[in-house]
Amino acid sequence: MENIETGQLIKLTVNEQSKEIYVRNSETLLHTLREKLGLMGVKPGCYNGDCGSCTVLIDGIPINACHILSVEAVGYQIMTIEGLKDQTIPEEFIKNWAIQCGYCTPGFILNSYALVQNNPDADDAAIDEWLESNICRCTGYQEIKESVKNILNVKR
Amino acid sequence: MNSNNFSVVGKSVPRVDIADKASGRTKYTNDLSSPGMLHAKLHISDRAHAMIHSINLKKAWEVSGVRAIITGESFPFPVGPLLADRPPLALKKVRYFGEPIALVVADTEQQAKKAAMLIEVVYEDLPVVNSPSEALKSDTPLIHEDLGSYKVQVKGVYPVPNTNIANLTKIRKGNLEAGWKNSDVKIDSKVSFGPSDHAALETRSARAEIKPSGHVIVHTASQGPFYVRKLLSQFFHIKPGMITVHTPAVGGAFGGKGAVQLEFLAYLASRAVGGKLVNLQNSREEDLMASPVHIGLEARVKLGATQEGKLQAAEIEYLFDGGAYSDTGAGISKAAASDCTGPYSIENVYCDSYCMYTNHPYATSFRGFGHPELTFAIERAMDKLAEKLNMDPLELRLLNAIKPGDTTPTQVHLNASNIGDISACLLRMKEMLNWNPDTQIMKTEDGKIRAKGISCLWKTSSTPPNATAGAVLTFNTDGSVNLSCAAIEVGQGTKTVLAQILAEKMKMAMKDIHVKLEVNTHHDPHQWKTVASSTTYIAGRAVMAAADDAITQLKKIGAVALKCLPDDLEVGNSRVYVKDSPEYGVKITDLAVGYKYPDGNTVGGLVLGEGSYNVRHLTPLDPETGFGKPGPQWAVGVQAVEVEFNPEDFTYRVLKSATVLDAGKVINPQAAIGQMRGGMYMGLSWASRESFIFDGHGKILNPQLRTYDILRSSEIPEYLVDFVETPLVDGPYGARGMGEYGVIGMAGALGNALAKACGTDLYQLPLTHERIWGSMKGGGR
Amino acid sequence: MIPIDFEYHRPKAITDAIKIYQALTADNKDTVYYGGGTELISRSRLNEITPQAIIDLKNIPECNTFKREAGQIVIGSTVSLTAIADTPLFPLLSNVVRSIAFRTARNKITIGGNLAGDTFYREAILPLLLSDSKVVLAGGKGIRQVEIHEIVGKGMKLAKDEFIVQILINEKYTKYPYFNHKTTKQSKVNYPIVSLASIKVDDRIRIAFSGVCPFPFRLREIEDIMNNSAESPGERARKVIDLLPSAILNDMHASREYREFVLKQSLCKLLEHVERRVS
């Protein structure tokens, strides 16, 4: 990649599709996914890496999209809520009333999905360690925790 | 009320907005993309109180893509919902740290931000007013020199010219002197806390466009699109019919999105670029600092009671920290005055409730509208009284619980319908928490102390006397119904509850009800705002009226089809049928767009149901005594908290938090439980850690979610929730409303539990470990 | 939204990184090395820094190693805090980094970025100070290995063109008894008001601090006091306060007095823990 400019044409793999787009180097993935690729499921809550609402998966690992440059994400598999095929987690969230305003939901769902994928044996401490990355301002979090626990129990 | 008689009401039917939300496809204001849209960014003040000497825009104009820059001079008139005291952009002076001073419109957000940062403001600092008690002192500088010339927009707001008092509401009930005379025991209790924030996860955002026709179109994350329209119309002299306000899904609000701020700015921005569509979205820092916040309070409560614990007198002073502008702070101080005693029966009550100007960010409604705040003050005082009387705090509350036959501080007579049953809530809580004198304070084996604290709560809506809502029903050719109503879904589940009310009334299945989730003032019937836990009641009644209207029409056309009188018919199961022989009937599908005879002739036209509801018989409060009726009814409840306190390092954990609410009728139990849990979490988070931190110059030191502490999922307690159902006679199926209630008693309950555990007075929020350490340095348990 | 623009380079070799750095600075461009970027992004969006070029180190193989080799733990500078927390090659280090931020942030924060960052805290340094770690640096003058103590001061004493390639920890330190304790203002996810880490090497307590002063530190004089078991933990804690390298922080997270209280408490807790283990 030759780049003496402050922007470039890059290829991103998003939700299993290859996307060619022009980005500013200083552009965050949050901005690119929303404004250039129309993936509005990536929600900004703080733009500062503090709230988890913009969580996406980069090679399966939760990352705050506001804390990664788009140019940094080249070469990785990016997944947003729009690309989540497995509906187990969303269904469980629905069943447990884990959604009110819905704004934190995509971030929580992707983080929970990664937790279940990467750590199917997660105990309560591990669930806490993962879920405390995300702020929800509406629910009391219990419903969200229960959803994750239920799925882990089923998986076991 | 027996919920078995209902098929949809009282059932936990899934939320109507859930599928889209679970897939991340719900669109919030900032998710609507529009090519060619311009972007606006604010330049905000880095002083809390200063004259603006000059603003240099030169460097900002040099940034490419900049299309307009506006400052206070572009609209040099004050705006405000109750008292017009706030220029949309600071004019001549700034009054809080973070106050918008200028706004740049550019092709891209980046350009706008770059330019906004390059604006140079030269200030002349003024002395900063850091608290409401300081603001009240006669030698404190005035924050609004022209207070006397500001226009009062709504009856019942009483600013005091040449002071920092934005509003003073007085309550004078009974005879205080007599009350003191009858009191054997008196206590004098103070509490205080500074401003904090709603911190809804979606930051506020607004877009505006002015069409060549003059039609103004605003998209906004708001709890009151009709309110936005009203204020835009009022202050910019545009006819309401020429303004359309559209609100898609809202990502949490908690009162903070009832205020109108960005909408004014977006409109001015659009006006500055020839009416083009302009987007203005808050960053988190702006949302915390520049936009309105959760009010602070300094309170003093004196209570007197007989030896037996019967309350005789209450003398109360509330000094709300309204910040730099009054917004709804003036209304909050009034609402707090109306319910100033908490849900206790007291004959002799004096209260002075002030909304003070300070050089803090200005306050607006926060979930509970003055009640979480006043409840902390009252409930700490009640516990101190119980201690002095050597009485169980729960028994003291039971003895004084307000009930039918009593009067409120504004002298409203209570009856079996307009007030819920506090005693029943207290008794249920007693059972739920296994509350008895021996379990209130316990030592654990590892030297920690467990303690329980309790708080009662009540609230009426403090709606304006003309608060109204409407509902319109249209029918689809498959017999299903569309419900259009301007209640805003902010996460509380209002659209689901309204759909349930409609389904119950029409005896239809939920799957045949389509609720329009977005709100558009052009299509939807007028509604005041979605605030004050009043929507189930007001909009619910409108929906029921609309259903009645549709049923009447269906029966009328059905009568033609079934060759009988409308009175012979019943509507249910998507059919209109003969009462005494239900097998004779006709499907709504066949009536909704007119009944068609075999030869093609059609009668009836479209079925269009409409209904509306207005709160009634509310009266403004008398300026001298507070006499008046602030709301139609009071929902009540009891909350409790169990903490585990470590006396070694003064840290604590909340183990349990419980709510028993008398919600009238619970329309959707799971949604209601979610509201209560969420309310408790928010209340605990606020009471234990949330607050702006100011330096001595009024600068906010923690304008980010990294340093503005919010409770996270690893720190939640066990939640216990139960309901009591004392029907509100004219509420939809008896319902009262509940959106705010979960938050109201948490600070009181937490404060009481911790004070017990520590054996010391705790009177300031947030109840951080450091604060407890500080108050125990001088001893304690 | 970062308002400024910058060049972005992601070299695949150490030498390339240095060459790029030199070329850019020769061109008078304000250039910074980039690890996880969490601090660089946050500070750029607030316009606190305005780099004109950044050099992302994450594609350099040496910066990505994380292994046990020849009696050493080798940690590349771009290894994420999560990877370190989840792989307890050095359990104390795993524990300390697990208390930084929250997991999703730790997936992005690198150890090199935490060490070289501009905050008061840089908590990942604590176990490295205790274990007398070595740091591999690369710069215009080539690659050099230094003692961590040589470069940790109030900031990081690196040459402008230097970056951290790796951290080397003698494996023996991973086997000593250890203790760490972080106190925050209220929420667990927050900067420390006091963060302590300690190991006991050959019967001597070593201790390092973050959050107390505006930089992390380890001091021999403090350790001398801490090891004087003739004195009660409370007395020792009191003496430690007098030896701190700067005034105790007094800020929005905690007042000076409260921090002092928490520090004393944490020190006593530590001594209790360590000395109970021995007896």
Ligand SMILES: Cc1cc2nc3c(=O)[nH]c(=O)nc-3n(C[C@H](O)[C@H](O)[C@H](O)COP(=O)(O)OP(=O)(O)OC[C@H]3O[C@@H](n4cnc5c(N)ncnc54)[C@H](O)[C@@H]3O)c2cc1C
């Ligand atoms: C929500 C949150 C909470 C946090 N809480 C804490 C906490 O409690 N305690 C704590 O210690 N930290 C905490 N942090 C982390 C800290 O604030 C920084 O964000 C982080 O340490 C930076 O790491 P990075 O890899 O992202 O660095 P970058 O942003 O990439 O870089 C930071 C600095 O280091 C330089 N740099 C990066 N890599 C190298 C290298 N290999 N060699 C030389 N220089 C380099 C950069 O030039 C830059 O100056 C928190 C972060 C977040 C987001």
Ligand code: FES
């Ligand atoms: S928006 Fe990215 S973490 Fe908050």
Ligand code: FES
């Ligand atoms: S549901 Fe609203 S923020 Fe979580």
